[in-house]
Amino acid sequence: MTLDELLAEISRAHHPHPPATRAAIADFEARVGWKLDDELRAFYLHSNGAELFEPLPDARYSILSLAEIRRARVAIRGRDEDSAGPPDWWTLVDVQDSDYALLDVASVPSPYPLLDGWHEGYPQRCRRIASSFREFLERALTGGDRIYWLNE
Template identity: 80%
Template sequence: MTMEELLAEVSRVHHPHAPAARAEIAAFEERVGWRLDDELRAFYQHCDGAELFDPLPDARYSILSLAEIRRARIAIRGRDEDSAGPAGWWALVDVQDGDYALLDVSAPRDGGYPLLDGWHESYPLRCRPIAASFREFLERALSGGDKLYWLNE
């Protein structure tokens, strides 16, 4: 599916937030020190976060708003130091129970950022790739029937 088709499905069936304004996106990029890739920019211009399938507090997939995105080491370990994980991993999707889908901004590929499994039990030692891009992640999540698709692999 294209990004436009995925965004239409998010709006039609799921629980999107209001779009982020250009100023909010610019302030986010200034705060974090990296730029949204084209897929993430399209998503946040469409909705500043979303819950897939169920609304909070029952959402298994809660794509964080720009204001909620923070380094994975802060989200998972509570401290912003190298011993708590790489600086280039960012918590993007809260999958509940202290686990996240992480965005790896230190390893861009083909104009986008890969996503990793941020299981708090093994973080940061074993964070395996779960999608090559946000579009792939969103497509697989939407087709997975509210199950964390990478746990069945």
């Protein structure tokens, strides 16, 4: 599916948030020190976060708003230092129970890959779960309301 088709599916059958403004995206990029790739920019202009399948508090997939995205090491280990994980991994999707799908912004050129941010294995056992946000959305939306990479 194309990204536009995936975004239309989120609007049709899921729980999107209102879109982010271009100014909010610019503020976010200035705060974090990296740029959204084209797929993420399109998503946030469409919806500044979303819950897939179920609304909160029952959502297994809660795509974070720009204001909620943090360094993974801060979200998972509570400290922003190299001993707590790489500086280029950021939370993108809350999959509940202190686990996340992480964005690896060290990857250039974009799109950025996503990693399994399982808190018990973080940071040593964070494996790639999608090569792009579009791939992540497609696999999540077609896999039903389950964390698709747990069955692989």
